[in-house]
Amino acid sequence: MKVLRLFKALSMVDEKWVEEAWDYRPPARKHRPALYGLAAAACCTLFCAFGFFYLVTGGFHGFSSAAPEESPAESMAEGGEVSEDVAADNGSDGVSYLSYAGPVLPLTVLEQDTPITAAREMTWDVSSDQSQARYADAYTLTNPTAQAVTVTALYPFAGNFRDLTDQQPSITADGQTVTPQLHPGAYAGSFTGTGDGHPGTCNLLEPSSWEDYAALLEDGSYVSAALAGMDLPQTPVVVYDFSDLSTPSPDQELVVSCTYDSDVTTLLSYDFSGGNWDETNTWRQYGGRAVADGCPTLIVVGEDITSYSLLDGYGLDAPEMTGVTGQVVRRETTLGEALEELCEAYLAHQMPGEEAWADAVSLSDFTAAAAQLLMDYGPLSLSPVERYALGRLDELIAEAASVSRVFYLSFPVTIPAGGSVTVTAAGQKAASFDFPGTGGPYEGTQSYELAATLGSSLAFTSQTSRLLRDDDTVLTRDDYGFSAAGEAVSLDGRPCYSFTIQ
Numbered sequence: 001m002k003v004l005r006l007f008k009a010l011s012m013v014d015e016k017w018v019e020e021a022w023d024y025r026p027p028a029r030k031h032r033p034a035l036y037g038l039a040a041a042a043c044c045t046l047f048c049a050f051g052f053f054y055l056v057t058g059g060f061h062g063f064s065s066a067a068p069e070e071s072p073a074e075s076m077a078e079g080g081e082v083s084e085d086v087a088a089d090n091g092s093d094g095v096s097y098l099s100y101a102g103p104v105l106p107l108t109v110l111e112q113d114t115p116i117t118a119a120r121e122m123t124w125d126v127s128s129d130q131s132q133a134r135y136a137d138a139y140t141l142t143n144p145t146a147q148a149v150t151v152t153a154l155y156p157f158a159g160n161f162r163d164l165t166d167q168q169p170s171i172t173a174d175g176q177t178v179t180p181q182l183h184p185g186a187y188a189g190s191f192t193g194t195g196d197g198h199p200g201t202c203n204l205l206e207p208s209s210w211e212d213y214a215a216l217l218e219d220g221s222y223v224s225a226a227l228a229g230m231d232l233p234q235t236p237v238v239v240y241d242f243s244d245l246s247t248p249s250p251d252q253e254l255v256v257s258c259t260y261d262s263d264v265t266t267l268l269s270y271d272f273s274g275g276n277w278d279e280t281n282t283w284r285q286y287g288g289r290a291v292a293d294g295c296p297t298l299i300v301v302g303e304d305i306t307s308y309s310l311l312d313g314y315g316l317d318a319p320e321m322t323g324v325t326g327q328v329v330r331r332e333t334t335l336g337e338a339l340e341e342l343c344e345a346y347l348a349h350q351m352p353g354e355e356a357w358a359d360a361v362s363l364s365d366f367t368a369a370a371a372q373l374l375m376d377y378g379p380l381s382l383s384p385v386e387r388y389a390l391g392r393l394d395e396l397i398a399e400a401a402s403v404s405r406v407f408y409l410s411f412p413v414t415i416p417a418g419g420s421v422t423v424t425a426a427g428q429k430a431a432s433f434d435f436p437g438t439g440g441p442y443e444g445t446q447s448y449e450l451a452a453t454l455g456s457s458l459a460f461t462s463q464t465s466r467l468l469r470d471d472d473t474v475l476t477r478d479d480y481g482f483s484a485a486g487e488a489v490s491l492d493g494r495p496c497y498s499f500t501i502q
Helices: 002-011 015-023 036-057 084-089 210-217 221-228 335-348 355-360 363-377 393-402
Strands: 117-125 132-142 149-159 170-173 176-178 181-187 190-192 203-205 236-246 253-259 265-270 274-277 283-289 297-302 307-311 325-334 405-415 420-430 446-451 459-468 475-478 496-501
Touching: 132 405, 149 221, 149 420, 170 405, 181 221, 181 363, 210 221, 210 405, 210 446, 221 405, 236 253, 236 335, 253 274, 265 393, 297 335, 325 335, 335 355, 335 363, 335 393, 363 393, 405 420
Parallel strands: 117 459
Antiparallel strands: 117 132, 132 420, 149 405, 170 176, 170 420, 181 405, 190 203, 236 297, 236 325, 253 283, 253 307, 265 297, 274 283, 446 496, 475 496
16 A cells, blocks of 8 residues: 555646756755755656556556455456445445545535425436546425525535636526536645654645545534635735846856744745755745746745845855846735735646636635635644645645635525426536556546535435446446436435446
8 A cells, every 4th residue: 555655646746846856956055955856856756766667567566465356347247237246345435546536515505494305316427438427416496385485505516726627517597507606615634644654744635535525514614614715814924026037057046045033933935946944943045046937935924034145055154146137026015915926926827738727716716725724734823734834835825726625606596485496516527546557456447426415404305316328338336226227216315325437
């Protein structure tokens, strides 16, 4: 499992940081450095080594102590049915995928004491693309009373900002398109150590099962916070903007060195690739090569820095750099405004091919998500985590885009007296899977989950589901009891259902 965890971690490295790592040239230092770029280069080197080993050996199968001799698909019974062994191995509480996409969550309403009942019909369609399923999640809301009832419907979905355009479903009411309001929830996971029982908070611990989402949503506080939103912090800060910088040599690294009192000052940085500091936290240095579209920024929270200088290298004895052109602007603003400017810069400087998601994301929502990570887990938090201890806002903002969270789509629905309205959420759902070559027990399969009532206040009178698939599609797991003809099957009251195909 060590190899599987490492492979997953390397697979999640942002390509932008890998490309940056190739060009990084760590300078000689006399004091303890924060080797940001070198760390990325090390990850890149490991990734290349694993890729080479994979090509030579045909995969990591020999390294997985728990890898079965047969995959679930290979151990299927004849006739397309799920074998007893696979069904037992793939129980709803026993599946763990290296890439977990989360379940489809049920519709709920904001009002707790409503007479409305709901009949749910979920249609899955994997006939055109098994790597992601199309779905139509339909709810017939019925009002048995003699008066019309208006409710605020909330449709939740698990996802992240980076894939929001693919993950957000469309909503209709009796076939008419609805324009809902989007409410992003906070980071859905937590933090962990380096693995193998070592404690700490240096790594992300993302949700890995439907039980994680159940724990997240069970007391209602998560959705309440998502609907309330987050006000950007109004803490006064001093911002130092370094712009249009040019050094005598294009490969020369420019280092900003400053002194400060860590008891009354917190430093946050953006767009610096290297750093250095002393153990007593009285000075810090931030460095990087000058690039035309770069926006190196230093944010000072609390008392202003005592002084700063531009050095040719790291360490207190490094000489000042001469021949530097550009400008350094000191200005005063609020932390929220400074964060919004940096989030806007981040969204505007995506790698080629990634512009679409950045254009579709609300700047205010995205800034609030970054502020949530900073205030809940960063250096300004009452319980800061190791992962964000250095105050590197470029890393924190990038993770605000990629970490798992639950989004809510809110919209009003009026159900006439004695009548009903059918609300449908239609979209596409990415599969949970094991990465190719890892030798995991579910490699080569794709799994999709449906949460029946998780976090919903609706009174369900029935829930059914159907699966549309090609004749070639092989079911290696089926909690529903789908028929080959795609007929609807009734759900039997379990909290979560899944099916797995190959």
